[in-house]
Amino acid sequence: MTIVSTADLLAILPELLVMAGGCLVLVLDPLTAKDRKDWLAYFSLAVLGAAFVVGYWFMGALTGSPRPAFSGLYVLDAYGAFWKLLLILVSGLVILLAKAHLKLEEIDLPEFYAFILLSLSGMMVMVSGTDLLVIYLGLELMSLSLYVMAGFKRYAPRSLEAAAKYFILGSFSSGILLYGISLLFGRTGSTTLAGIRDGIAGLPPGDPILLMAMGLLVVGFGFKVAAVPFHMWTPDVYEGSPTSVTAYMAVASKAASFAAFLRVFLEALGGIKESWRMLLVAVCIATMVLGNVVAIVQTNIKRMLAYSSIAHAGYALIGLVVADAAGTASVMLYLAIYAFMNLGAFAVVTMLRRGGLEGDEIDDFTGLARRNKWAALVMLLFMFSLAGIPPTAGFIAKFYIFMAAVGANMTGLAVIAVVFAAISAYFYLRVVMVMYMKEPGETAGTPGYDVRVVASPAAIAVLLVAALGVLILGVFPDPLIQAAQSAILPLK
Amino acid sequence: MIPLSYYMILSAIVFVTGVVGVLIRRNIIMLLLSIELMLNATNINFVAFSYYLGNIAGQVFVFFALTVAAAEVAVGLAIIIALYRGKATVNVAELNLMKW
Numbered sequence: 334m335t336i337v338s339t340a341d342l343l344a345i346l347p348e349l350l351v352m353a354g355g356c357l358v359l360v361l362d363p364l365t366a367k368d369r370k371d372w373l374a375y376f377s378l379a380v381l382g383a384a385f386v387v388g389y390w391f392m393g394a395l396t397g398s399p400r401p402a403f404s405g406l407y408v409l410d411a412y413g414a415f416w417k418l419l420l421i422l423v424s425g426l427v428i429l430l431a432k433a434h435l436k437l438e439e440i441d442l443p444e445f446y447a448f449i450l451l452s453l454s455g456m457m458v459m460v461s462g463t464d465l466l467v468i469y470l471g472l473e474l475m476s477l478s479l480y481v482m483a484g485f486k487r488y489a490p491r492s493l494e495a496a497a498k499y500f501i502l503g504s505f506s507s508g509i510l511l512y513g514i515s516l517l518f519g520r521t522g523s524t525t526l527a528g529i530r531d532g533i534a535g536l537p538p539g540d541p542i543l544l545m546a547m548g549l550l551v552v553g554f555g556f557k558v559a560a561v562p563f564h565m566w567t568p569d570v571y572e573g574s575p576t577s578v579t580a581y582m583a584v585a586s587k588a589a590s591f592a593a594f595l596r597v598f599l600e601a602l603g604g605i606k607e608s609w610r611m612l613l614v615a616v617c618i619a620t621m622v623l624g625n626v627v628a629i630v631q632t633n634i635k636r637m638l639a640y641s642s643i644a645h646a647g648y649a650l651i652g653l654v655v656a657d658a659a660g661t662a663s664v665m666l667y668l669a670i671y672a673f674m675n676l677g678a679f680a681v682v683t684m685l686r687r688g689g690l691e692g693d694e695i696d697d698f699t700g701l702a703r704r705n706k707w708a709a710l711v712m713l714l715f716m717f718s719l720a721g722i723p724p725t726a727g728f729i730a731k732f733y734i735f736m737a738a739v740g741a742n743m744t745g746l747a748v749i750a751v752v753f754a755a756i757s758a759y760f761y762l763r764v765v766m767v768m769y770m771k772e773p774g775e776t777a778g779t780p781g782y783d784v785r786v787v788a789s790p791a792a793i794a795v796l797l798v799a800a801l802g803v804l805i806l807g808v809f810p811d812p813l814i815q816a817a818q819s820a821i822l823p824l825k
Numbered sequence: 826m827i828p829l830s831y832y833m834i835l836s837a838i839v840f841v842t843g844v845v846g847v848l849i850r851r852n853i854i855m856l857l858l859s860i861e862l863m864l865n866a867t868n869i870n871f872v873a874f875s876y877y878l879g880n881i882a883g884q885v886f887v888f889f890a891l892t893v894a895a896a897e898v899a900v901g902l903a904i905i906i907a908l909y910r911g912k913a914t915v916n917v918a919e920l921n922l923m924k925w
Contacts, residue, residue, distance in 0.1 A: 489911075497905070
């Protein structure tokens, strides 16, 4: 009897490539001469390129017919392939961004690329697992790498503080998630998503232990996607971590957590949809309210983007609450577009230097249009897109989410979301206002004094991809919409 | 034979002890220990359910959970040591450079 067949191994080929690449970077690091460390970044990009090609080929070959692997613990389907391609793309952009940014921050260590690859392999496992054990392992692989990356600037107290907070709250939430999984296993006798679904069908409605397990799962995933009231770690961790890590956390880890959140709740807990829906509507509204309102009073741009990322988690949760085909597709579309605009905004932050430090205060943007009109212009584009102003992609993303809510007779939720999206324009446009309508300070102590933009080819490439993504997807969103719609989960 | 509910109550008590520990303790090492308590409460649950349901999957889960817990402690202690070197404290109340 063979436990693992060749077909199984082939099914996880992109994951294997990324994982092997990550380990290889760690091995090659001491063998590489000091002045050639850049090669490891290019090597990581090559690995991601290979994984992307394989993943793309899978996506084409798979439309409509999910292929289970490893005796039903893992699945090769269009849904997983969509997320994997997005995550690989994001990781590639973050590696490019980090290549420029780590030098500025004087933490130019190739381990960083290894951690990106390892974390990515965890995310890829997480979005394709159909067993809670596999999903949990993927989630932990992702989180453990991110804890280390948060503390990557290990002589800076803020970075250390971010790592410690992220580690404590992150492992606390995984503990809660794991307890929920254990109760689910006890009640349904299975840890596979299909087994849990069948088990729930045989239970009386309103089973208290089942409801408690569901609640614990909401808490666990709520932490990972930064939904209120489980968002406390987000601002501190986003502010303290090196900016390229923050970008990776805000984009990739959120997307992967949403992917697993959706799969677990729709496939395994679809039978008790009515119970989790009420809970998630409350979480979703609280997330939009708190994220958008608290972002208004922030003075640090990374902290503001952290609250903005909380608010965006709230919008994306609408798609989960809707829990139908349109809802799933809109979450996928939302997070794909969100990836471009958020990555772009963080990329601009990495390029801004105040003296020898990173210019991460909103004040540092004062008069940026006078100093560097291109940096100001792309920042304007990303801020417009985050606020959801047409013709940027952010508008398309919000439009589809709100349409999904209206289509499912949840107009009230859509109205609340629109109101808070309007409020969010205030703090996004404030950045645009200080960039364009104020003069940069000329004497020490005034806002915008001694700020310069350090542009490197890698960072410019990231900005170009992100800006083009935001513009092109804003005007021609059809290919992405179709890709999302053809990759939704088969709902039962 | 000991009924299943005894195990569930035991694991619930251990789990709640862990959660309360994380919420009220201020020493980061104690937080780490409390998180370990939460994970071990889960393991009690898995093994008990596995035995009563006659389903080996629960015990397999425990092996993986143990491994993950070990990896988590390794990373956590590394972070704590770096923190202690940088700030000479393991008290989370003093981690207050960034505040809302």
